[in-house]
Amino acid sequence: MANTNAEQFEFKAEVSKLLNIITHSLYTNREIFLRELVSNASDALDKLRFEQSRGAEVAAPDLPLQISITMDEDAGTITVADTGLGMTHDELMENLGSIGKSGSEDFINKLAEAASESKAEGSADATSIIGRFGVGFYSVFMVADTVTVTTRPYIPGQHAYSWISDGAGTFSVQALEPDADAPERGTRVTLHLREDAREYLNKNRLEQIIKTHSNFVAFDILLDDEKVNTTPALWREPKFQITPEQYNEFYTFQTLDTEAPLDVIHFSVDAPVQFTSLSFIPKRRSDLYQLSQGEYGLDLYVRRVLITKNFRELIPEYLGFLEGLVDTEDLPLNISRETLQENILIRKIASTVTKQTLSHLTTMAEKEPEKYAEFWEAHGPVFKHGYADFGNREKFGPLLRFNSSHHEDKSGLTSLDEYIGRMKENQNAVYYIAGTSREAIALNPHTEMFRSKGLEVLYLYEPIDEFVLETLGTYKEKQLQAAEQVKPEDLDAFPDVDEAAKTQAPELSDADRSTLDALLGRIKEILGERVTDVRVSARLTTSPAVLVSPDGSISSHMQKIMRTLQNETEPPQKAMELNPDHPLVRNLLAVYKKDPQDAYLSTAVEQLFESSLLLEGYLTDPYAMVERINSLLEKSSGWYLEVKGE
Template identity: 35%
Template sequence: MNAAAETLEFQSEAHQLFQLMIHSVYSDKDTFLRELVSNAADALDKLRLEALRDENLPADVSDLHIAVEIDPENRTLTVRDNGIGMSRADVIALIGTIAKSGTAELRKRLAEAADPAASQALIGRFGIGFYASFMVADQVTLLTRPAGSGEGTRWESAGDGTYTVETAENLPQGTSVVLQLKPEDADDGLFDYTSAPKIKQIVKKYSDFVAWPIRMAGGAEAETVNSMKALWARPAGDVTADEYNEFYQQTAHDWNTPLETIRLQAEGTFEYQALLFLPRQAPFDLFLRERKRGVQLYVQRVFIMDDCAALMPEYLRFVKGVVDAQDLPLNVSREILQQDRQVQLIRRRLVKKILSTVKTMMSADPDKYETFWNEFGRAVKEGLLDDVENRSAILGICSFASTNDPERPTSLSDYVARMKEGQEHIYYLTGESRRGVENSPHLEAFQAKGFEVLVLTDPIDEMWVDAVRVFDDKQFRSVARGEIAFDAGPGAEQEAEFSGLLTWLTTSLSEHVKEVRLSSRLTKSPACVVGDTGDITPTLEKMYRATGREMPQIKRILELNPGHPLVSGLRDAFAGKGDDQVLAETAELLYGLALLAEGGELGDPARFTELLAAHLQKNLPMAQ
């Protein structure tokens, strides 16, 4: 490794983000210290865990702590830990690169943020808290030596787009961040970060629950200025709402307060404590492949890992918090966690508690529930596919748009309570937009009879409706698949009148459809295209093809409205032995109109346009 000093530049996009963040984002400067203390605590956690895994690690773990030192004369503030430390390569990769993923997304979101509070809410999600230091410092120096290594590294930057990295000798184990504080803050008591009372106040506000001692020089010996009390281990009655909020903001790196706080404690054959939070706002990466998920795992208050996926299913990936298990081994691995029976039981109980909490929220605080569902409903519905055990409970907390009220979604329980006399099924229609679904000809007969239909427009809706068959003994039924048997449907006499036309159309359109039949679901439109009961929807078919999955051609069924003048006219023309070419073109146009009416795609738009233009021209009155 080259030990010489290097001067490097931040990546161009990262540099733009760097400047934007420094000058525009933080309105509460105090939070820089929270970010540095949080990083230091992570370094101590990692060293403690590494020492447990490797008994021969040559590192001192006898007095792990965080030190905050102020020097009013030289106007410096130092945050020091004796944790895991970093190598030169680590420094360049982790400190020299801002927001390794999501940089462009953050820049976009910052540009769209209407106020400083909205901007602040984005910081913790992108992992750039270290750079908040430049809100209060003209220069930042980082000195670090990895535990078990003799070679240290010095990193320094003035926030001007470059940084230097060089080898440093005789450094203690761990990391020190030295801030050369801005001179303009010296005369402002609110931002005098060389004031011991000010620093203690910030630590108490933001870092009181850090499990490691945070020490400040004072008198004969250093004073520990945080309580180090694990919030989840204290009796619920002894914890205030503000303490919960502060703990959530610290652990979740979120500027908002949590939407809901959930506590669990289990005793008996295995013991654990859990403190979970439902966020108020979905993270930007909720649906990104690279996202992290899961809660923090502790064993006997010893930090084990962030984002313990084994404790939380994918569809609840937004849940934040801590689980502290008493009986797991301290050197447990992610692979072992996936198979551990105790972890599986904890996970099962956590999931049931979260779902029951949301269920209670639906009735006790509808506004809070609405916020939850708007932010996380799409993710929760993934559980209808992945979590068969809790499928009924998940259905119970779902809300869906419906034709009953265009402004407010409905629960399935409320839908069932409103079902018309004689209605046997829960009707739904999937589509790409609410407007497209509401204008679909498939709804005509249902609207005429006053039957409520669920309007399902999320991509996940296309999949779960085929996996979930029943709610409250009522079957889910698509209004765009299978036959609909309404009382006012075609009778035997109409079937006889149209039989010849239907047979001819089935043959004429055989390239596109597998059957042409009379419809019970149309009242205004001339025709619609429907699927057989077991067919997948066209939208789902497109989704599969977009992922590169090969799909066989699925022919659907063309249904005709026998009461529509266009259809009855076509019947009469066919019975009167009209021109074969005109009949065939009219049949093709009728099928194309049905496709367009449901938002489908024409196989040959140019031919459809040509045919339509020719037919319109024939029916225009000739100029005199």
């Protein structure tokens, strides 16, 4: 029977105020109480295992090292029991009698002192001990109005003790009689739940909490005698012992993705921060990590216990496709474990994870190009955001992939290094052009002089692509240059490779050249301030006209993006260049010679201008253009019938 002469004590450290903070303000999620109790139980088991490794005699040596959780719905109680180290009377007073006193903290400090004095072999590793602040236990008062702790130390022949408190400022401690209901060894914590916390008297609810926060604790967790934590902490195992099937099974458990991951990145680091990272590259892009919503990041564990899910500070945004976790041994937490103190260790972990991921992708790109192409297809749109990571630019640049004029269709991909390897002699720039599709780019007049010279051009289909290349600026001493910013004379050193592709037309006479100058002036008169100039083009081979930005300005595609962001709808002023050898321009020249004020001339010029705007994505009024085209078709069909009739 129990000794009824219980000792009454008051908590130290202004406990009333502190308990109020802990139970009502410190934790934002009440279910954390179970994580804290399981973590404390795991600590106690770790400490016992350490003592056993030192050869210490322990009570009930045949008891399995485990954590048991039971519920009594009628009594309204939850009990968490462990077969660990247990506590003496003095330890109860120290660990549960004052807030901020952590047995685990003392244990680690003593262990470090002992290690410095003696390098004894066979000592157990105590780095898996979780508790650091001694306040996690008091989270139980968020859900319980009374808590009873019954404990017996591991040393044979010791008394069992009970600790009881309602969290209101006092607690009692009493020694129990030998026949009292007490553990043979270890600690049992019984929570008498409040009425508003009876939701936790549900097995499925408790199982979900355990699997979320404590699934990878090193010891068996039994919920009503059924093991709950059935999935091992795979990242703690040596890599060479883990099979692909085990990785796939763990990935499915963590992500619920039924498809195996594309690749696995698993590594451990000892300095400057000790941690292990296990992350996966999914085969497909998931809508679950929309960057705009901030739903990305690796799960952060401290000694197998989940601290923060999707912790964004562990990876940069452009690696947001990663699924996985980081488990660290020496990360300081704040008093509630729910958030992390701002410290340099987090930044060091994030930096290492980023560099390791980029190195892994580099190896994949070099040794498994087909797999890397699959990665790029799925995650390239996210990965491209790394253009702003200046610290890792040297690793980021070689991983970029683009379609180009070198390929037969859109499925082809090339790296900047591969492009440079195919460059012509004396070529000092990597050329690129943006468009909504390969077909749209093929119709872009700015590509014509590159085709005629046999110069490769990268095709950029996504708005971010130009930001990437403009930010990089250069790559391996080669300038990254928008094709439309290149002047025709810049390519004079390269001979034409396809003369047949050019528009064939007779040489203009001196009189016609003079008339052409007058025609250009008339076109400028028709278009007015919509263009800065009208001139003969040296860049066109097959198209009749093109709009050219002023020297030093950004590309048309980038202009459109920037003007859209600024809500500017009017197209920017550009120069209009005409191909003097194109049949249409020659016909306009003939019309002008007969009548400079001919209405058809104005109609054709408007159509040429708006067609050029359409190719650049600036046409704001397609209705006028459609009406004009229909009118031209009506007239031209009549002319065609007259010609056919003759």
